[in-house]
Structures are given as structure tokens and as C-alpha cells.
Amino acid sequence: MPIIEIKKLYKTYYAEEVETPVLHDISFSIEEDEFVAIMGPSGSGKSTLLHILGFLDEQTKGSYRFNGKRMEDYTENEIARIRNNEMGFVFQAFNLLPRTTVYENVKLPLFYSEIPEKEWEKRVMEAIEDVGLGHRTHFDTSRLSGGEKQRVAIARALVLKPEVIFADEPTGNLDSKSGAKIMEILRDLNKKYGHTVILITHETSVAECARRIIQIKDGLVASDHKVKKRFDTRNGLNK
DSSP: OOOOEEEEEEEEEETTTTEEEEEEEEEEEOOOEEEEEEEEEEEEEEHHHHHTTTTTTTOOOEEEEETEEEEGSSSSHHHHHHHTTTEEEEEOOOOOOTBBHHHHHHHHHGGGOOOOGGHHHHHHHHHHHTOOGGGGGTSSSSSSHHHHHHHHHHHHHHTTTTTEEEETTTTTSHHHHHHHHHHHHHHHHHHHOOOOEEESSSSSHTTTTSSEEEEEEEEEEEEEOOOOOOOOOGOOOOO
């Protein structure tokens, strides 16, 4: 059974008497353990689609099933629990807490979880080590490079061990070398732990780090194909 399945999904925004259609008749499914890039130019609707998949927005019509259950059949409490525990989010802007350490940032989601406090330190340190920042555990995040800040954001998304990681333009604020490291980490997490990774990007070289690319254009699925050539992140991303 797919972890994500959408059928004939539409999204239209309304402002006074103006309608702005964004997504049109989109259908696809994503299996557990997949690494999928949703790719398209600015304004194509890819971020709107991610917000719907992440329960941050609702479709206008059509069907969205997460783990076999329709979005509208979940209660508000169930949606909140899924967002907090089964989904991890990584954004272009990092969204780290100011004047706090790496450890404190990664620990934050645990305050809103049901995980016993005695397990927190182990969870935090495992997540920090998974992104290669063990030597920065007690650094103030303001002293980190952009690439390191994004790794903190990934560790924070990992600490609850979610089923799905949503990454919205995670390399957008980084140079090619730092961006390549971020993609290598996401790829390793998908391979090592089986996290389903859904990546939003407008860059071909970033999308090709995934195993499958869904191309969105003008709110429609323009193509959906497996990646034949795997990108070597050791040489950096060709931006």
C-alpha cells in the first residue's frame, strides 16, 4: 500500500471574487522508502502540493490518502499527531531558534512528543551524529555555516524518526559543495533508515540525486520517471 496516494487533486485559492487555480487534476502515489523529487519552476505549484501532502493545507477537490486513510477522515488531533510524529520538515530558510545551541534546536520537537524524557538525549545525539555534527553539538547555531545550519534542520526533522521527510528547496541558500553534502545526507538517510524522502526543487542537478522525479508544470504533472543516472555528490552539484 502506498504511503501517499493522490487522485484527481485540485487546488484553487480564492481572494474576494478572484479565483487562482494552482493545481489541476494531479494523480500519483509514493511508496514507503522512496526518494522522490517534485521538480518545477517557480509558480508551478510544487510548494502548494508539498503543503497539501504535509497536512499544512487542504486540496479544493480530489482525494489524498496518507497511509491508506483519506485526509478528510482524520480528526484534527490525528492530523496534529501525524505532522508532529510521522512527518519531518526541512525548509530553505533553516528556521532555527536564535541564540541556542545545536543540541537545543534538535531537542525542540521532543517537547511536543509522547517520547519519555529519559530517551531525549539519546534521540538528540543520534540525530546529530547522523548528519555529521557531533563536533558541533554545543555550538551556538549563529556560529555555523549555512550548510551546517541546514544539517541541524535535518537533524531536528529526524529526531522523532518520522516516516516521511519533506524537504522544500533544502539547497536553495547554499553553495554547490554544501548543497551536495545535504543531498548526500538525505540520500543516506533514505538508504540507511528507509525514510521516505520527498524533495521540492527547481534544479535538475538536485532532483537527479533522487530516485524518481515528478515534474510539475503549470499545476499539472508533466512527467513522472525514474532517475537512470545517479549523481555523484562528491563532485558537488552543478548549479
